[in-house]
Amino acid sequence: MSRxxxxxxxxxxxxxxxxxxxxxxxxxxxxxxxxxxxxxxxVAQALKAGLAFSKAQYDLERQELSQALEALLSHRKFxxxxxxxxPLDTAGLALHNRFWIPRELFYFDAQGRLLWKRSLQEPDSxxxxxxVFQEFRPGQLRLVVSDRYHNRFLAVRxxxxxxxxxxxxxxSASMNPKFLQQANQILQVHQVYQSLNLxxxxxxxRFLIAFVALGLVFLxxxxxxxxxxxxxxxxxxSMLARGTEEIGKGNLDYRLPDLKRKDEAGxxxxxxxxxxxxxxxxxxxxxxxxxxxxxxxxxxxxxxxIKNPLTPIQLTLQQxxxxxxxxxxxxxxxxxxxxxxxxxxxxxLRRLVHEFSEFGRLPKLNLQENDLRELLNELQTLYSQRVxxxxxxxxxxFYFDHDGIRRVFINLIENALQADPGGHxxxxxxxxxxxxxxxxVQDRGTGIPAENxxxxxxxxxxxxxxxxxxxxxxxxxxxEEHQGHIWVxxxxxxxxxxFIELPLNLSSKETDGEQNxxxxx
Amino acid sequence: xxxxxxxIARDFTLSDLHLSGSPDEITVRFACRNLFLPPIKKSLLAxxxxxxxxxxxxIDLKNQPVLERRFTVKIHxxxxxxxxxxxxxxxxxxxxxxxxxxxxxxxxxxxxLPLNRTDLSEKAFYRVRISARVVVLTxxxxxxxxxxxxxxxxxxxxxxxxxxSTGFRLNLNRIIQLFLEKEKKPVESVSQLVSxxxxxxxxxxx
Numbered sequence: 058m059s060r061x062x063x064x065x066x067x068x069x070x071x072x073x074x075x076x077x078x079x080x081x082x083x084x085x086x087x088x089x090x091x092x093x094x095x096x097x098x099x100v101a102q103a104l105k106a107g108l109a110f111s112k113a114q115y116d117l118e119r120q121e122l123s124q125a126l127e128a129l130l131s132h133r134k135f136x137x138x139x140x141x142x143x144p145l146d147t148a149g150l151a152l153h154n155r156f157w158i159p160r161e162l163f164y165f166d167a168q169g170r171l172l173w174k175r176s177l178q179e180p181d182s183x184x185x186x187x188x189v190f191q192e193f194r195p196g197q198l199r200l201v202v203s204d205r206y207h208n209r210f211l212a213v214r215x216x217x218x219x220x221x222x223x224x225x226x227x228x229s230a231s232m233n234p235k236f237l238q239q240a241n242q243i244l245q246v247h248q249v250y251q252s253l254n255l256x257x258x259x260x261x262x263r264f265l266i267a268f269v270a271l272g273l274v275f276l277x278x279x280x281x282x283x284x285x286x287x288x289x290x291x292x293x294x295s296m297l298a299r300g301t302e303e304i305g306k307g308n309l310d311y312r313l314p315d316l317k318r319k320d321e322a323g324x325x326x327x328x329x330x331x332x333x334x335x336x337x338x339x340x341x342x343x344x345x346x347x348x349x350x351x352x353x354x355x356x357x358x359x360x361x362x363i364k365n366p367l368t369p370i371q372l373t374l375q376q377x378x379x380x381x382x383x384x385x386x387x388x389x390x391x392x393x394x395x396x397x398x399x400x401x402x403x404x405x406l407r408r409l410v411h412e413f414s415e416f417g418r419l420p421k422l423n424l425q426e427n428d429l430r431e432l433l434n435e436l437q438t439l440y441s442q443r444v445x446x447x448x449x450x451x452x453x454x455f456y457f458d459h460d461g462i463r464r465v466f467i468n469l470i471e472n473a474l475q476a477d478p479g480g481h482x483x484x485x486x487x488x489x490x491x492x493x494x495x496x497x498v499q500d501r502g503t504g505i506p507a508e509n510x511x512x513x514x515x516x517x518x519x520x521x522x523x524x525x526x527x528x529x530x531x532x533x534x535x536x537e538e539h540q541g542h543i544w545v546x547x548x549x550x551x552x553x554x555x556f557i558e559l560p561l562n563l564s565s566k567e568t569d570g571e572q573n574x575x576x577x578x
Numbered sequence: 579x580x581x582x583x584x585x586i587a588r589d590f591t592l593s594d595l596h597l598s599g600s601p602d603e604i605t606v607r608f609a610c611r612n613l614f615l616p617p618i619k620k621s622l623l624a625x626x627x628x629x630x631x632x633x634x635x636x637i638d639l640k641n642q643p644v645l646e647r648r649f650t651v652k653i654h655x656x657x658x659x660x661x662x663x664x665x666x667x668x669x670x671x672x673x674x675x676x677x678x679x680x681x682x683x684x685x686x687x688x689x690x691l692p693l694n695r696t697d698l699s700e701k702a703f704y705r706v707r708i709s710a711r712v713v714v715l716t717x718x719x720x721x722x723x724x725x726x727x728x729x730x731x732x733x734x735x736x737x738x739x740x741x742x743s744t745g746f747r748l749n750l751n752r753i754i755q756l757f758l759e760k761e762k763k764p765v766e767s768v769s770q771l772v773s774x775x776x777x778x779x780x781x782x783x784x
Contacts, residue, residue: 108657116660203659244657251624252715254721255617316668 059180059295065287066280073279077272084268090263096253104247111240118156118232122212125157126228127199130214139211156233160209163227165190167217172224172313183209185227208232209477293322298492299331309337342537349534353514357417358528364410371403412525416516419531422538424456424563429494432459433485436466443474445482450489455561461535462559468532475521476502476553496557504549513545539563590615592710592771599781603690606634606706608771610684614677618714628653629713630684634691637707639775644704647691647742653680703775 127259159177166172179443189202193215202211208231217223253260296313303311312330316323316349378396383389430452437444466485473483488495505513512518514533519526539559547553594609610630614622622628629652636645652665662680664672674680692707698704716725 193636205658240658248624248626249723249726251621251626252719255621255715256723267752 059291061291061294062284062287065290066283069279069283069286070276073272073276077269077276081265081269081272085261085265088264090259092253092261096250096257101250101254104243104250107243108247111243114236115240118236119203119210119212122157122210122228122230123201123214126212126214126226129162129228130216130226137415156236158229158231158233160229163225163229165225165227167222167224169225177230179231181229182207183207183229185211185229189213189227190225205232205237208234208237234471290322292316293326296326299328300333304333304336307322309333309340322429342540345537348536349516349530349537352530353417353419356413356516360410360413360417363406363413367403367406367410371400374399409525412527416527416531419534420460422458422461422535424458426456427459428452428454429457429462429487429496432466433487433496436463436485440470440474440483443480443483444470445484447484447486450487452487452489452494453561455494455559456563457539457559458535462539465532465535465557466498468528472528473498473500473502473553476500476504478502490558492561492562493558496559497554498557499552499553499554504551505545505547505553506549510545510547514543590710590712590767590769592708592769594610595706595708595771595773596778597706597773597781599693599778601691601693601695604636604706604781605688606708607686607688608708610687610710610769611691613684613712614681618640618712619677621653621714622653623657625655625657626714626719627716629716631711631713632687632689632719633709633711634689635707635709636693637772639703639705641707644697645691645693647689649689698778700779701777703777705775706773708771710769710771771781 072325158179160183161177161180162175163185164174165185165187169190169426171185189200189211190213192200193213198215200211200213202213210230210232212228212230214226215222215224216226229252230509278426293316295378300311300313313326313358316326317331374396378392381392397425430448433446437446470483477483479501484497484499486497486499488497509518509520514529515526516530517526518530533543536557540563541557541559543555543557545553545555591611592608593611594607596607598605598607613630615634618628629650632649632651634647634649635643637643649667651667654663654665655661656663660675662674662677664680664683666672672683
């Protein structure tokens with residue numbers, strides 16, 4: 058992971074952690090405070106008091122049940138052990154009707170056998186379990202048995218003496234369900250409070266743990282987001298750094314992989330690749346032009362050195378021929394023949410010198426805004442039926458050396474005519490591409506063998522007898538000086554096509570410095 | 579809300595272990611001291627039940643159980659009747675009005691461990707291990723507490739509104755619970771007691 062990536066991730070982590078720490082403390086304090094609002098001694102006291110009040114009320118009402126039975130009993134005495142009492146008149150049953158719902162009144166004998174039963178307000182069929190009479194302690198006369206779950210209460214009164222009971226009077230009643238419900242609610246709240254009190258440390262801690270855990274989850278998300286974002290941001294920089302290093306080492310073939318992004322990073326990568334391509338192209342052109350400049354210097358020098366002795370040789374020869382007195386006719390004839398041969402060779406050498414001189418003294422580019430279409434029309438007129446022009450798009454005016462480009466096309470057309478003795482027309486086509494114009498010159502000649510195609514633009518390479526091999530070298534030089542490009546495609550016995558690409562956005566100022574630098578002109 | 583965890587009765591201890599044997603069983607007597615510390619007593623007096631779970635094991639010298647028996651005792655205080663009740667194994671129940679009687683029971687706990695003589699060796703050494711666990715907040719209490727905390731913000735108006743709502747409601751409590759609710763154990767305290775090694779015939783001869 059790069060250092061920039063680490064920095065981005067570190068910033069994101071800090072951005073999450075820095076607020077997380079104080080927030081955690083704040084949350085803990087808030088939760089604790091909130092907890093204490095509900096769980097504190099005052100609340101405990103109030104709940105306890107409420108429960109005590111409810112309990113007191115409950116005890117009072119149970120007492121009332123027992124007292125009601127007592128009041129009922131006071132109307133009639135059951136002292137005689139053998140006497141079976143008649144059912145009581147229950148009109149005197151004084152019960153708080155809003156609180157109690159009387160069910161039934163029973164009378165059991167001392168052995169727990171039911172003697173009579175009287176239905177009251179809302180009777181039920183539950184009955185009385187005789188084992189309840191065994192709950193009495195010695196000396197105890199009254200008992201209240203509570204079954205809150207079924208809301209059934211029994212007030213039991215032992216009749217007779219405690220040592221000799223004659224029976225048991227039982228009053229069955231139910232509490233108002235609303236009171237029971239309220240009482241249970243108070244108890245339930247009290248129990249919940251006790252549970253909360255038991256947990257008063259652990260619950261806020263758990264909230265804090267949950268909060269911190271959530272925070273850590275967000276931290277993890279932030280880290281993952283940071284890794285992803287930083288990778289997207291820094292990847293182009295890393296690539297560019299690597300690319301710059303490679304270019305700096307001279308590896309001009311190095312290209313960055315296309316990010317396939319439309320943002321600035323993607324544009325940066327594309328521009329870098331374009332720049333590397335342009336650098337490579339310029340380097341190639343520079344090397345070529347420097348080489349050509351060297352060739353030109355050698356050609357100039359050679360031309361000069363060869364040219365100088367030619368005239369003395371020719372004059373001396375002429376003198377020899379003129380001065381012979383023809384004494385020997387055979388020798389005279391030989392002299393004439395030899396003189397002719399030497400003159401022819403001198404002529405060849407002069408032509409060679411001329412070519413070398415021409416090559417060595419190629420004129421400086423004179424860039425002017427010209428019309429290529431006009432130039433091509435001129436050439437078509439010059440070569441009449443042999444050149445066919447195909448221009449499908451309008452050609453804009455642009456900067457080029459009119460004489461130089463004219464020379465280029467003449468060279469190519471002449472080569473094409475020589476390659477195709479069948480008289481087929483030479484096809485010249487143009488095409489506009491981005492900021493360039495591509496011109497092709499196509500013939501149906503014999504074609505160029507594959508092993509020669511890379512050499513034909515080299516100086517002094519020629520497959521024709523007597524050819525100097527400078528034509529295409531000059532052609533290429535002129536095109537390269539225009540920051541253009543020339544190449545060939547060929548098929549044996551089918552024909553050859555030369556392609557030239559020239560920039561449309563060249564200006565006269567752009568190439569002046571280059572020319573002086575490359576060619577020394 | 580995450581339900582509480584952690585021990586309360588840290589000083590709860592088992593002591594005074596006494597063993598006696600018969601051909602069919604080993605009688606184990608021991609005392610639970612400091613069981614009813616103030617938080618537990620308060621909880622009990624509020625009507626919250628307390629569970630005491632005992633695990634009796636006869637183990638060999640490699641601490642491998644040979645015999646085992648579990649007992650659960652439920653302690654409950656009826657607030658309305660002011661009655662302490664102890665629900666014992668085999669559906670037995672003991673009730674007292676007085677807290678001291680309850681405490682006294684735990685100072686003299688007695689359980690028996692039936693023996694299967696064919697599984698035992700007369701010559702080998704054994705030990706009795708008692709593990710006790712006192713549960714203060716049972717699962718039921720925790721569920722109830724959880725319900726209270728999850729619905730603590732519900733007012734009467736909200737309850738009515740919920741009946742008309744689409745059912746979607748962001749409850750942070752429940753979201754938090756999704757992350758961390760794995761704690762199912764109730765609030766509890768544990769203690770353990772192990773007897774010195776003995777041989778079966780030595781025990782039976784006592």
